[in-house]
Amino acid sequence: MGLFDGMSISSSGLTANRTWLDVIANNIANANTTRTPQGGPYRAEEVVFSPIPNAGGFSSALTRASGAVGQGVQVAAVVQDPSPFKLVYDPSSPDAVNGYVQMPNVNIATQMVDMISASRAYEANVTAFNAAKTMDTQSISLGK
Template identity: 60%
Template sequence: MELLPALAISASGLTAERLRLDIIANNLANINTTRTPRGGPYRREVPVFAERLQEAMGQLPGRLSSRAPGAGVEVAAIVEDNSPPRLVYDPSHPDADANGYVHLPNINIVNEMVDMITASRAYEANVTVLNAAKTMTLKALEIGR
């Protein structure tokens, strides 16, 4: 296994997971936001991950074997969750509708916390790979002396 591609793949994972954690933090920060510039409550955002292919890194098409690894991961898009908003009965709220219900964001704190734990574990795994590749590189340099 070549070490520089391993570092690049791991770095792409770190970048993608950091963005995922930023999106989760943004969702949690807006858990009670009932008004947005578009109107209505805030809608939960979700990252869509996609594999970065070797062709994107300058490999010639058709030269890849069926076992050729990808070149990491990237966030291809950030999409809104289309699930309905949470309805809470609170006729005294300034954003309550005619029936007294407030439309709150479609954010479930438990789901966000599970996503946060998953993202932090994936981040830790990428750091471990990065450190292992760095250690192997240093050992190879020692052997080459």
């Protein structure tokens, strides 16, 4: 593990969590959007994370075999939630079909729980980044 790997891993987590928070904010902002440019109501989005793969070579194979830490996390995709839309009876709406309006599949309670989880994960990555920075600074000062 290199001198700045800890900061690199934490910064990848910060970037991924920031994307997660942006997607959550977009979902909450569109919780009542019944008409999108693609047609139909807004469909909630979810973030899919994946580990950042190690570089090839013998040292990375040895690292994987020993169960050592990976290289961080990345956003693999932002996918649409396949859950069905909610139907609300509102015959006065211009989007109503037989009196029912298809509403977005955004569950505000779930989004708020995800937002708290993403915020806490972001804070944890900031703490880990600062700890790695302090350790790196102290290790550099040992050589003086």
